Amino acid sequence: MVKPTPAPRNTRQRGEVMALLQEVDGARSAQQLHMLLRQRGAKVGLTTVYRTLQMLVDAGDADAARLPGGEQLFRLCSRDGHHHHLVCRDCGKTVEIAGPAVERWADEVAEANGFTDVRHTIEIFGTCRDCTGPGSGVACG
Amino acid sequence: MVKPTPAPRNTRQRGEVMALLQEVDGARSAQQLHMLLRQRGAKVGLTTVYRTLQMLVDAGDADAARLPGGEQLFRLCSRDGHHHHLVCRDCGKTVEIAGPAVERWADEVAEANGFTDVRHTIEIFGTCRDCTGPGSGVACG
């Protein structure tokens, strides 16, 4: 075999990151996650947070979206196939959405213009119900 | 008046950047544009390239798209309203596209989930016809 599957190890740090990700259930930046971990007393290096997130993304268990500012947000991903996200710009709450019609549209437009090997990125940002009303904003995820 | 419109000045540098942008007619990164300018003998600082691009974007004469890697691509923008782009990942050739149906879809999905103040980013990447065939790739824009 060329790939004996390196067998990922169960480290405390990964556990902490995973646990946090499941709790927040929303989009968070690596730095944000790192900060939250420290706040709850978990000793995890920023590097490890990044590496764990990258690992999850590669494995398809999480995915990343890039903010207009360039920072990326990560979140665990339940849905299997290709899909997109609706993210609250205030609290990070995320709704996974599928848009078969949109996927098709993107491919069609691209192919109609002679483009091949088409990929697309679609991100929808908004303010969720919980963050709309009061002066709230930072705590519904 | 609170905004006497600072009146932008006609500097050689801006002219060079504008000229180049019009010639390449495709998406290019600031660094790429800077390099191209130097190659053609135009003395323009990278800082100025960034500032000029930012100015154009703010004025709505150009727009920026962020690559998966975080780098942003700029291009002059003819179309007036909101629209998206189909970009060749090899040469940067850009096709401006409008997708009324998609816009609507995005808004609907967001509102259906209780989100307000909805914004979205849609970028389609592919390989254009000119860059598909041969081992080519770096020179069709």
Added chain:
DNA sequence: CTCAATGCAAAAGGTTTGCACGCTT
């Protein structure tokens, strides 16, 4: 015991800013 995982510090990459000088108006 072995090798992946960790973490610190440093590097990298792209973009922005402080500040003195120059050019447009």
Added chain:
DNA sequence: AAGCGTGCAAACCTTTTGCATTGAG
């Protein structure tokens, strides 16, 4: 002359990498 524009260097921010140490299996 007045003030925006320029450009260099340094600052910034997020993400990545080098390397010695730690710890899971």
